[in-house]
Amino acid sequence: MLVFMSSLMSLFTHCPMCKENSPGRLRRTMGTFVEIDQNCKHCGFQRSWQNQPFIDKTPAGNLLLSAGILFAGTSPTKVLRVLKSINCYTITTRTFLNHQKKFLQPAIKNNEVPSSVHMEKEGLVRCVQFLESENLVMKTL
Numbered sequence: 001m002l003v004f005m006s007s008l009m010s011l012f013t014h015c016p017m018c019k020e021n022s023p024g025r026l027r028r029t030m031g032t033f034v035e036i037d038q039n040c041k042h043c044g045f046q047r048s049w050q051n052q053p054f055i056d057k058t059p060a061g062n063l064l065l066s067a068g069i070l071f072a073g074t075s076p077t078k079v080l081r082v083l084k085s086i087n088c089y090t091i092t093t094r095t096f097l098n099h100q101k102k103f104l105q106p107a108i109k110n111n112e113v114p115s116s117v118h119m120e121k122e123g124l125v126r127c128v129q130f131l132e133s134e135n136l137v138m139k140t141l
């Protein structure tokens with residue numbers, strides 16, 4: 001899903017409680033993660049909206065992107081360059097490498113599959129199982 005920032009911010013123009021003008025503001029981003037705060041100066045209502053859940057301290061979308069790149073066997077540099085070229089919030093190559101080392105490669109031991117080709121598929125299967133165990137639903141693969 002691609003969501004333009006202008007479209008997203010149009011959902012945070014008014015306070016949901018008192019209906020007064022209360023524009024949200026982009027509080028922070030972390031790779032594909034986006035957080036928007038809304039603080040109503042009229043009634044004091046406050047909320048913080050996040051576009052994705054976390055798995056421990058890692059935004060799930062960032063980890064999914066790294067897993068998708070790795071298990072598809074494609075170039076992280078090219079994929080991330082494409083996303084950046086269209087101004088998508090995305091992870092850096094360094095983050096991809098950290099995810100690969102910290103989460104993805106340890107998930108699959110080399111002696112469990114006959115070759116690297118099988119490792120990509122097995123990695124994808126395990127990643128999906130892990131995400132489902134965290135109650136994260138994938139709609140398209």
Ligand SMILES: [Zn+2]
Nearest residue numbers: 015018040043
């Ligand atoms: Zn209000």
